[in-house]
Amino acid sequence: MRQGSEREIAGLTADSREVRPGFLFAALPGSQTDGARFIRDAVDRGAVAVLAPPGVAGQVPDLGGLPIIEDEQPRRRLSLMAARFYVRQPETIVAVTGTAGKSSVVDFVRQIWTALGRSAGSLGTLGVQSAAIQRKLIHTTPDPVALHRALRELADDGVDHLALEASSHGLDQQRLDGVRIGAAAFTNLSRDHLDYHADAEDYLRAKLRLFDTVLAPGGTAVLPSQSSHREQLVALCRARGHRLLSYGQDAAEVRQLKRRPLTDGQLLTVGVGETQADLRLPLIGDFQALNVLCAIALVLAGGEAAAAVLAAAGGLRGVRGRLELAASHPGGGRIYVDYSHKPEALRNALAALRPHTAGRLVVVFGCGGDRDRGKRPEMGRIAAELADRVIVTDDNPRTEDAAAIRAEVLAGCPEAEEIGDRAAAIQAGIGGLAADDILLLAGKGHEQGQDVAGVVRPFDDAEVARQAVADISGGAS
Numbered sequence: 149m150r151q152g153s154e155r156e157i158a159g160l161t162a163d164s165r166e167v168r169p170g171f172l173f174a175a176l177p178g179s180q181t182d183g184a185r186f187i188r189d190a191v192d193r194g195a196v197a198v199l200a201p202p203g204v205a206g207q208v209p210d211l212g213g214l215p216i217i218e219d220e221q222p223r224r225r226l227s228l229m230a231a232r233f234y235v236r237q238p239e240t241i242v243a244v245t246g247t248a249g250k251s252s253v254v255d256f257v258r259q260i261w262t263a264l265g266r267s268a269g270s271l272g273t274l275g276v277q278s279a280a281i282q283r284k285l286i287h288t289t290p291d292p293v294a295l296h297r298a299l300r301e302l303a304d305d306g307v308d309h310l311a312l313e314a315s316s317h318g319l320d321q322q323r324l325d326g327v328r329i330g331a332a333a334f335t336n337l338s339r340d341h342l343d344y345h346a347d348a349e350d351y352l353r354a355k356l357r358l359f360d361t362v363l364a365p366g367g368t369a370v371l372p373s374q375s376s377h378r379e380q381l382v383a384l385c386r387a388r389g390h391r392l393l394s395y396g397q398d399a400a401e402v403r404q405l406k407r408r409p410l411t412d413g414q415l416l417t418v419g420v421g422e423t424q425a426d427l428r429l430p431l432i433g434d435f436q437a438l439n440v441l442c443a444i445a446l447v448l449a450g451g452e453a454a455a456a457v458l459a460a461a462g463g464l465r466g467v468r469g470r471l472e473l474a475a476s477h478p479g480g481g482r483i484y485v486d487y488s489h490k491p492e493a494l495r496n497a498l499a500a501l502r503p504h505t506a507g508r509l510v511v512v513f514g515c516g517g518d519r520d521r522g523k524r525p526e527m528g529r530i531a532a533e534l535a536d537r538v539i540v541t542d543d544n545p546r547t548e549d550a551a552a553i554r555a556e557v558l559a560g561c562p563e564a565e566e567i568g569d570r571a572a573a574i575q576a577g578i579g580g581l582a583a584d585d586i587l588l589l590a591g592k593g594h595e596q597g598q599d600v601a602g603v604v605r606p607f608d609d610a611e612v613a614r615q616a617v618a619d620i621s622g623g624a625s
């Protein structure tokens with residue numbers, strides 16, 4: 149640290165444009181640009197201290213004794229600074245990582261806590277949610293300053309139980325360091341984010357940081373009883389001194405005893421020790437059953453009584469954009485919306501709907517631009533294998549050519565229909581539904597916008613579906 153007089157810090161930021169007088173500016177290296185380039189701008193805006201990697205101090209012209217804190221891990225240091233600056237956090241915090249299921253699990257945890265009378269919130273892809281706060285987030289795991297600001301806001305509003313999503317980006321960039329997590333859960337791992345991570349092993353390493361770094365020794369690790377990574381997870385968690393809670397069909401702690409699909413959901417029998425309960429849930433798919441078991445285990449990790457937790461879980465509702473029944477065709481066909489924008493998630497969603505489909509299973513989907521291109525033909529192959537009718541359309545093309553993205557998807561399902569306009573594709577899918585058919589609108593889930601050439605225009609799959617059904621019915625949406 150370059151020495152200087154002691155200074156009071158009024159705020160923290162890694163964006164020089166957000167610097168105000170009295171702020172500390174974190175000059176972080178990034179994939180697109182280096183924060184060191186903006187130190188002068190930050191100082192001109194009133195920064196009174198700078199956090200940077202080693203060597204930056206010698207590259208900066210004389211700044212009049214401005215303190216420069218050099219750290220080998222500046223991102224982690226910023227996270228710990230944010231934790232100290234904002235201080236307050238909900239008393240009980242649990243975190244969930246994995247490729248799929250994070251949003252459902254944290255929402256289920258919040259619902260169970262609320263039913264138990266706790267003041268609960270959740271934070272992740274669906275935003276910040278509590279009784280008093282409903283706010284969207286730009287990232288699943290926000291930058292550390294925004295994250296700790298949100299934690300203090302929730303605590304100030306009386307939220308004492310919080311479930312949050314831990315994304316691989318957030319873990320890799322050390323955004324969660326400094327969050328006082330008491331229990332952490334792992335859902336599953338499949339292909340995702342290989343546009344960011346070097347390979348699958350690097351992706352897994354990022355997920356494991358939740359257990360070997362962020363979760364303090366002696367915390368509770370909630371792990372699936374069946375996973376190709378279970379032995380590695382168990383060994384890591386035991387080395388850290390974590391308490392282990394398993395969930396699944398053959399789990400020692402939270403067991404799925406029976407599962408029976410229903411027309412509009414499933415009947416799930418869950419056992420916790422000597423306690424058993426039948427849960428009639430409006431949720432489709434065995435993967436949703438696992439999400440429910442994971443949520444139950446996380447709530448139990450906080451010391452709640454098994455009977456009360458199972459009773460509360462019986463009232464769970466579906467999560468926005470997660471195999472959500474959006475509308476029904478006048479002729480009887482049903483339309484579901486799901487956030488499945490990854491190969492395994494698309495496979496799970498289609499497989500979950502098949503037992504409920506007496507007629508044809510139809511899927512409308514696309515792939516996002518500026519993301520892992522390798523998954524595009526793979527998702528096409530999955531759609532062709534599991535659906536009876538496939539319509540390939542646009543997802544969020546972002547800065548890529550939409551037609552080129554569709555061509556890469558169609559390489560995996562050459563017999564599929566191609567309709568670039570997503571609204572037209574949804575209308576075509578709905579228009580062809582018969583009484584026993586099911587239509588899956590996959591990829592965008594809860595999203596309310598479509599990113600085309602850097603411009604986000606309003607678009608909500610569920611609303612478009614409801615309008616299409618209303619048009620067929622001759623009524624208003």
